[in-house]
Amino acid sequence: MTKQERAMNASKKNRDVLQPGPYDRRQFLKTTAAVGAAGVIGSALSLQSAQASTPKRGGVLRQALRGGATTDTLNGGTLQAAHPINVSWQLRNNLTEIDADGQVVGELAESWEASDNGKVWVFNLRKGVEFHNGKSLEAADVIHSLNLHRGEESESAVSGIMNAISDIKADGKQRVIVELANPNADFAFLMSDYHLVIGPEGTNGEQWDKGIGTGPFILEEWEPGVRALTKRNPNYFKDGMPYFDAVETLNIADVAARTSALQTGEVDVIEDPDLKTLHLLERLPGIDVLEVGGTRHFPYPMLKTASPFDDKDVQMALKLVVDREEWVEKILKGHGYVGNDHPVGRNQQFFADSLEQRVYDPDKARFHLKKAGYEDNLSVELVASDVYSGGVDAALLYQASAKAAGINIDVRRLPKDGYWSEVPLNVPWHVSSLAGRATIDWVMSVSYAADAPWNDTTWANERFNKLLKEARGVFDKAKRAEMYHEMQQLVRDDCPTVIPAFANFIACKTDKIGTPEKLASNSQLDGLKNCERWWFA
Structure with a gap:
């Protein structure tokens, strides 16, 4: 059955x-x-x-x-x-959640405040909240749940974010103090991540499948x-x-x-x-x-350690042979907009609207292929699945548009079941889909930082990682916008991924x-x- x-x-x-x-x-x-x-x-x-x-x-x-x-x-x-x-x-619930206006609001946390320029965050828990087993929510439950995502042995998908925490401690039963190694102006947003749900103190391993929460x-x-x-x-x-x-x-x-x-x-x-x-x-x-x-987008990440995707000119050629307008029209049926090879949606704060939009250009792609040593054509494999509606069709559309530049894309179809656990980081090039995140720091930290758990390209750019760390502690919006614009450009031009579109x-x-x-x-x-x-x- x-x-x-x-x-x-x-x-x-x-x-x-x-x-x-x-x-x-x-x-x-x-x-x-x-x-x-x-x-x-x-x-x-x-x-x-x-x-x-x-x-x-x-x-x-x-x-x-x-x-x-x-x-x-x-x-x-x-x-x-x-x-x-x-x-x-x-x-289950989180300390915070995102409302319909895209703002962070309290959930299990009634209120919070930051000090030391964003390095120390104090969360005041709601009183009278009970777990399904009748236990009252206390600071110890929050500390235990958050600590499961920290440390070198943690297998959490958000361990990269959580390892920025230097200490978590209680101030009585209703206050949690989080100390960060470096300032982070967006930390309250991060606490709304779906990974960071709160369970009773001591919940480990298979006990999570019992579903006890608030x-x-x-x-x-x-x-x-x-x-x-x-x-x-x-x-x-x-x-x-x-x-x-x-x-x-x-x-x-x-x-x-x-x-x-x-x-x-x-x-x-x-x-x-x-x-x-x-x-x-x-x-x-x-x-x-x-x-x-929304912020949902459709990357085609390439492992930069695998040939021929380790060549910058090959990467650029593949970015130039996807027809983005056609992608939106035929795959999204107009329910979205073109992407610019970075993961920030145009409705998000600090979106770099000044960046030149990359367009379909097979002639320029041929130029980059010749620089990479491919005089006649290039043959590559793209692993695809209908893990989102139209996933295989999109790969085939990409295949068709790439032919004009002499690029032969062999689309290998896989079933949906087990795709996410078996394909990313295990094949050189694949079809992906990401929901995005509420802030730029968030999406960059989980998918593009050198140590990010979902860095499907294994990209590591020294300048990008420096800016990512520094921007977290900047409260001046103009300065922060300047830094995030540069980071978007670095992903666009240096990271081996193609992001043709964003969907509603x-x-x-x-x-x-x-x-x-x-x-x-x-x-x-x-x-x-x-x-x-x-x-x-």
Whole structure:
């Protein structure tokens, strides 16, 4: 039995209990196959935002997300895809979170203040917050949870950021003092990272999969890579939240299957719909399309230690043979904008809008190939997968546009399952997708710093790393803008990665789901916090 079948089978079992009604798994799979083959029937495009209504409690939210794997855990340090991240945030909280305006606000931390020019941060914890097991939240819980991401032995994806901390200590039970080795004006933003969820003191290893947290929902069932079932936390500290009685979260990797599940009423929400049929899906009665601009982008990272990607001219040639306008038009169907080979979105503070936009130029690419010693042509392999909607199609489009410069790109397709754990850093060149981060320092620190855990190119630029460190302690905005502009240029011109486009975050839901008037744009699904922020209208 496939993961999709197991997910839907388990879904039936719990729906009989939580939301009685007829259900035929065999018919669902049959319908899925039919829709996948025939496509969505309809016409016209008219993207719309959900109409906000007065939030009310009740109902079981059923959602189909992607990115899950059988190797997933609920240990914050290992999270890397929408399905487990969303489940984790149903169960746990951070010290801070990002609101719909892109600002950092308190979550478990009621307030905070910085001193010593941003080297010392004091977080004042909310009183009366309880874990699902009845234990009261204290400073010791926060210290334990954050310390798991520190040290040379830590395998956390954010160890690079957290190792900038020199000490974490308690000042009583409700205050946490964090001392940094160097100033960081954005430290409160960093505490909202989905890896840095807080669990009870002593939670280690497989204990994280029990799901004990302070979050809006309590874990009932967890099958990695397949599904999760959670129920409302009656003692949640956010007044009135959450609104749903329970949430069932399925991992459905296939976009046609997700779409069919929404159409047939098996789920209420899906993320990352197929952009090829989005305008048709939107026309169907009872379905809303939600779209917000964001920081999601699509790198093609090259390992600079692997030939021929170790050659600067080869890198530049590959940056010049991707037709960015065509990429946005054909892959994103216009739901995004061109990228400039760095990871900063144009809606972010300190975006370097003065940098010359790189454009498709096969003649100039040939010039760089000749400098690299390739007189006739260059043949390279690009590993691709539909880990995002259109991932393989984008690689094939890249392949087609590169031919004009004499570059032959052999696209090797791999399955979605296990792609993120098996491909990055293990193949010379691959298709990737990153959600971006709320600040420039953040995205640069996790993916472009020399010691970054997600540095998929193994790039190490001395000037870049010096600026990255220094800019963290600069509170003068003009000076900081100057430094971040230079860093964007260094990534654009020196880092062996191609970033052709940024995409809007898109999700689809039934019109029975109510949402806030403004959705967060730091990630998909209202910042991946839809389960606590949305409701049945």
